[in-house]
Amino acid sequence: MEEKLTLFKNRKRFGIEKNIDIIFKNTALVLSSFVAIILLGIILVVFFQSFESFSRYGLKFLVTSEWNPVKDEYGAFTAIYGTLVTSFLSLLITIPLGVGTAIFITEDFVPKVVREIIGSFVELLAAIPSVVLGLWAIFVLEPFFRAFFVFLHNFFGWIPLFSTEPTGRNSLLAILILVVMLLPIVTSIARDSLNQVPKKLRNAAYGIGASRWKTIFSVILPAALSGIMAGVLLALGRAMGETMAVTMIIGNSNAFSWSLLSPGYTISSMLANQFGEADGSQVSSLFYAAFVLMILSLVVNIFAQWLVKKFSLKY
Amino acid sequence: MNSLYYQKRLSRNIGDKFFTSLSVICALIAILPLIFLVTYILIKGGSQITPELFTLEPNPPGDDLDAGGINPALIGTLIITTIASIIAIPVGVGGGIYLAEYSKGGAFPRFIRFGVNVLAGVPSIIAGVFIYALIVSTKILFGSMYSGLAGGMALSILMLPTVIKTTDEGLKLVPNELRYASLGVGASMYTTILKVTLPSAFRSIATGVVLGIARAAGETAPLIFTALFSYYYITGFGDLFYEMGSLAVLIYNFALEPYDAQNKLAWAASFILVLSILSVNIFSRILAAFTEKTKRV
Numbered sequence: 001m002e003e004k005l006t007l008f009k010n011r012k013r014f015g016i017e018k019n020i021d022i023i024f025k026n027t028a029l030v031l032s033s034f035v036a037i038i039l040l041g042i043i044l045v046v047f048f049q050s051f052e053s054f055s056r057y058g059l060k061f062l063v064t065s066e067w068n069p070v071k072d073e074y075g076a077f078t079a080i081y082g083t084l085v086t087s088f089l090s091l092l093i094t095i096p097l098g099v100g101t102a103i104f105i106t107e108d109f110v111p112k113v114v115r116e117i118i119g120s121f122v123e124l125l126a127a128i129p130s131v132v133l134g135l136w137a138i139f140v141l142e143p144f145f146r147a148f149f150v151f152l153h154n155f156f157g158w159i160p161l162f163s164t165e166p167t168g169r170n171s172l173l174a175i176l177i178l179v180v181m182l183l184p185i186v187t188s189i190a191r192d193s194l195n196q197v198p199k200k201l202r203n204a205a206y207g208i209g210a211s212r213w214k215t216i217f218s219v220i221l222p223a224a225l226s227g228i229m230a231g232v233l234l235a236l237g238r239a240m241g242e243t244m245a246v247t248m249i250i251g252n253s254n255a256f257s258w259s260l261l262s263p264g265y266t267i268s269s270m271l272a273n274q275f276g277e278a279d280g281s282q283v284s285s286l287f288y289a290a291f292v293l294m295i296l297s298l299v300v301n302i303f304a305q306w307l308v309k310k311f312s313l314k315y
Numbered sequence: 316m317n318s319l320y321y322q323k324r325l326s327r328n329i330g331d332k333f334f335t336s337l338s339v340i341c342a343l344i345a346i347l348p349l350i351f352l353v354t355y356i357l358i359k360g361g362s363q364i365t366p367e368l369f370t371l372e373p374n375p376p377g378d379d380l381d382a383g384g385i386n387p388a389l390i391g392t393l394i395i396t397t398i399a400s401i402i403a404i405p406v407g408v409g410g411g412i413y414l415a416e417y418s419k420g421g422a423f424p425r426f427i428r429f430g431v432n433v434l435a436g437v438p439s440i441i442a443g444v445f446i447y448a449l450i451v452s453t454k455i456l457f458g459s460m461y462s463g464l465a466g467g468m469a470l471s472i473l474m475l476p477t478v479i480k481t482t483d484e485g486l487k488l489v490p491n492e493l494r495y496a497s498l499g500v501g502a503s504m505y506t507t508i509l510k511v512t513l514p515s516a517f518r519s520i521a522t523g524v525v526l527g528i529a530r531a532a533g534e535t536a537p538l539i540f541t542a543l544f545s546y547y548y549i550t551g552f553g554d555l556f557y558e559m560g561s562l563a564v565l566i567y568n569f570a571l572e573p574y575d576a577q578n579k580l581a582w583a584a585s586f587i588l589v590l591s592i593l594s595v596n597i598f599s600r601i602l603a604a605f606t607e608k609t610k611r612v
Contacts, residue, residue, distance in 0.1 A: 018503070020503070021505050024504070024505035025417055025505075028412045028413035028416075029413050031413065032409065032414055032424075032479070033427065034406050035431055035475065035479065039433060039434050039437075042441060042445045045445055045449060046445065046448070049448050096341070097341050098345070099341075100337060100341025100342070101344075104338040104341060107338070109335060109338070109339065118342055118346055121350075122349070125345075125348065127526075127533075127593060127596045128592070129532075129534070129563060129588060130533075131533065131563050131566045131567050132356065132566065132589055133352070134567070135566055135570045136352055138571075139570075139578070187345060211330070212331050212335075214327065237436045240438070241439065243535070244535045268440045268536070271440050275444065275540045276540045276543070287448070290441060297437065298433065300436075301432070
């Protein structure tokens, strides 16, 4: 009896333990709010640093392409245009490739083992650092495609997009390397959302006599569309912010040109190139460009999240 | 009668064949770059590997005869990634614990989860720009400008969302019965988390964190104007406050040099970086597949 009572006494929770519990909880709370602090910090810091340039050039910054540290004239149109063009065009190539690959992985054309190997291969592609892809692009991709670019220029030179003589690094190479980087993102998200389509739908389509691809196009893909769209938007955000590989291969020229075969610029490559050596109002202008980039990728990301929330759990 | 058999010429069957081959082509195009890339790096980079590579300093470009080694960059990558992990792992795991164990729905955790996703989508160069404005240009770290410490901080911003997410998701997979049992025998909340839920989610969290570290090790954009680059050996603790080289920045700098010797050094560094990142990825994949199988039994 005596023994039991002491045991009971020991099981009573001490005040100190309660305090530790409260401290633990609050520490976790504070740590989790770090995310919000950092996010807000990034937005505020970049905004305030760009304020000088913003008040001087206003929205004109977005539509002029003069970038002259000597005359103190700054406009980021070339870089903004480059960012948008490279990311949209690379996405245009990636979407059919990625969704096609995802369909190949989720259908049963080949044994499951082979499909899993291909799937993990594509995901490993995502793990390769972008600077290594840039190195590869400089020394392998560019020589490999040189003849093809000359061909493009000779036969399609009348299209403004191919109107300049290809000389080494250019925007089209940046688009190609972006395709390599975006492919794993689009493929793995498309695969996940295709896998989530209930088997019942497929069986019902087969049951009323639809062929395999009729089923894919009219039943499976529409059902998985929202997930695929979200993946595409995430990839778009990644493409706009991608820095190293693009910087290494795009040629870094602020001279505006419609042609994809001429050297170009993106916001991120401009930052990577100039930030280290910039001073004075150039720094502020670079922060302004960074702010534009951040807003672009924030909008795309938030829209992607909204899309996921709105359309997921349909089945 | 005839219609019961598979008819090759039927337009739907031709269409099916066409699209099937199209998707096969897509898959081939998707894996070709990886195969080309990895074989090229293994051959080109692997042939540059010598013992001196790991012990020497890189020579400044211009001297075309001998590029030297990558010792400072290799050590620098290890140090910067370690700093990033030291910051990001406690903050991330703590935040993940709050989201998974304490939050009961409502505006705040929803906002944090949203913030995690948004932060994961912030371009990596913006993290560099942020740390530049906050730490490098203000010289807040004992008067030093570009430093390995600043580089590690920039990388930790990129690691943080990954760590929070994997902790949050790993803890959510722990069955509630374990928590009830622990609380039922009188354990307090923090004992339950530290002694029961966290250990049972340890493997999935560790896998995610290790993958996050591997990704951070290859990041370049946040480092090019926070840690900058250095040609010299890292000799002591004080070097944390000065420019520090890393494999990723070395590849970037030396790839753009016109000299062959520097380019070769970039390939060698790529070989080491890719090999270590890929092996971490493959190893954790195998581990994950293995644990999944044992769990089912």
